[in-house]
Amino acid sequence: MSRRTALVGALGAAVVAAVPGQAHAAEEVAPADPLPQGYIIPGDRAFPTGMCLDPRTGHFYVGSAEDGTIYRGHLSRPTAEPWLPKGQDGRTVTSGTAVDRMGRLYIAGADTHALRIYDTRTKRLLAGLTGADGGFLNEIAIADDDLAYATDSYVPVIYRVSRRGGDWRLEHWLDVSSTGIDWVSGSVNLNGILAAGPYLLTVNSTTGGLWRVDRNTSQAVKVDLDGYLLRNGDGMVLRGNRLYVVQGSLYEGARPQVTVLDMASDLTRGRYVARYDPPGGFLHPSAIALTARHALVVNSQYNRWREEQPPVTPFTIATVALSSALPPVTEGRQ
Template sequence: MKSTFAISMLLGISSFTFGQNIPIHADKLYPEGTAYSKKQNVFFVSSINTAQIGKLDFKGNYRPFTQDPELVATIGILADEKSNTLFVTNVDNGVAVKTNPATAYKLSEIIGYDLTSGKRKFKVDLGALNPGHPNFINDLTLDNEGNLYVTNSFSPVIFKVDKNHHASIFAQDEAWTGESFNLNGIVYHPDGYLIVAQSNKGLLYKIDIKKPTNIKTIKVDELKGADGLILNGKNELVAVSNASSRIFQLKSSDNWTSANIISSKASMLPFPTTGVLVNGKYHVLNAKLSELFDPKAPRSTDFLLQEITF
C-alpha cells in the first residue's frame, strides 16, 4: 500500500505545505459531508453520488460503514458520541446513481444509525412537512438538548427534529429564496442561536433558538457560495466556499451581530464542501462536485480531506 505521502504526491499535493492531507480513493464517490468520531478516531464521509457512507482513517484507508438500500444521495452527516448516533440527510438530487423521477427533489429524510455498528435506529420524513414544494435537506446541527436543526436548500424552511424524533418546521423566511442553492451550512452556537449560510446570496444569518422569528443578517463581507460552516469556540467560524474554492476564517467580537474575515486558504482540489474541527485543525472535503453536473467531465476516483490551519 502506498503511503499517504506517496499518494499525495501523485495527486500533486505536498503534505509538508498543507499538513496531514488525507486522500480518499473511492470510485465516483463525490463526498459531500464529513463527521468525526473521537472514540473511534475516524472520519465518516457521505456521498452525493453513490449514497455510500464510509469510514476514513488518518492513513487514507476507506471502508463502507453501512449499506442501506434506501439511501439515494447522502449529504450532511453528524456524529453524536453522547447518543452513539450518526445522523444522515438522505435526498434525491436528480443526478445520483439511484435517482428516480418519482423522488427527485422530493425525498428528504433524516436517518439515524448506530455509530458503532451502522445499524439503522430511526428514519424521519421531512419532505412530508413541505408538500408541493421542492425539497433538498442539506446540513444539520445539534443543540445541547438533543434537538436537530436541518436546512432545506430548495425551500425557505429550516426543520427541527427533537430527541424523540418528532419533526416540525422550525423557521421560515421568504428571504431564503432564489436561484440555485439557498440555505446550506448550519451550526449551533452555545449561547442559544443558530448561524446559517445562504449560498447563492453569500449571507450569514443568526436565528434565536427560543424565538425563531428573530432572524438577523450578520454584517460581514459577502461569502458567495458558502457551504459548510465550522464553529470553533464562541468567536471563530470557518466558512467553506465552493464558488471560490476557498476556506474563510471569520471572527466576531459582538456575539455574531457582525464578523470580519481574518484569513482565507485555497482548497487544493475543486469544489470544497464542508469540514470538521479535530484537535484544533480543520479538515475540509475537496469534493469535485462540479463534475457531476457536467455530462462531458470524466468521473473521478480520488478526492481529498485537506488539513487547514490558520
C-alpha cells in the same frame, strides 16, 4: 428539475464540531502530529458530500452524492472505507451529516427528502424521517441540548429533530418566509448550518448572507460581515470566536477557499481575517472539520460532476494546517 441538477445546486455544506466543547473533545482523540497529508475516499465516482467527526473516537464519516454510500475513516489512517453500503435502507444519495455525543449519526438525503439516524456502534437504523415535498434536505447541526436542526435549500423551512420517548420527530420548526432571511425562489438558499449555544448560524449559498437565528425566540438577524458575501457558502465550524466557512467553486469566477471570520460574542458581527487556499487549490470544497492543529476539508468535485467531466481520482479529504492561513482577498465584497 433533475436529481443531478438539484444536487449540483444544493449539495455541499456539512456542519462539523458546531456544538460547544466538540472541538476540544476532537483534540483529545487526535493522534500525534503529523496527521496524514490527506485522506483517500475510495471509488471512481464517490463524489463525497457532508462530513462529520466523532470526537469520542476520532472516526469521521462522509457520504456519497453518487449512490448514498457512507464511508468511515479515522484521523490516524490515510484511507477511509465503505461503512454503510449504497441502497441500504433506501439510501441512494447523501448531503449533510452530523454525529451527536451519544454516537448517533444523522444523514440528510438531499432531494429524497429523507433524514436517517444510525447507531454508530451497531450500524442499526434508529429512525427514518421525511421532509417537505419538493425540498432538498441539506445540512444538519446538533445543539448542546441534543436537538438537531436541518436546512432545506429549496423549501423555506428549518427543521428540528427531536425525540420523545422512543419516537423521533422531524418538525417544521421555522417558517423561513416569515423571517427576514433572504430567499431566492428556484435557487440554492439555506445550506450550511451550525449550533452555538442558544443560536444557529446558517448561510444562504446564493446571496452569500449569513444569518443568526435565536433557538428560543426564532428571531433571525443578518450577521454584519462588513460587506463580505459568503457566496457558495457550504460547511461551517465555529471554534471560540473564529468561524471557518467553506466556499465552493460551483459558479463561474468563484474562489474555492475556506474563509475565516472573527465573530462578535453575540454572533451578530464578523470580520473576514484570513483564508485557506493550499498549493494546488481545493477541488470544489464542501465540508470541514477541525482537529487541534488542522482543518479537514472535503474535495467534493461537484463542478466536475455537473459538467460530466472525469473526476480527479482518488477522491480526497485535504489536511490543511491551521497555521497556514493566508491574507484575505476582497472579491467577495459587495
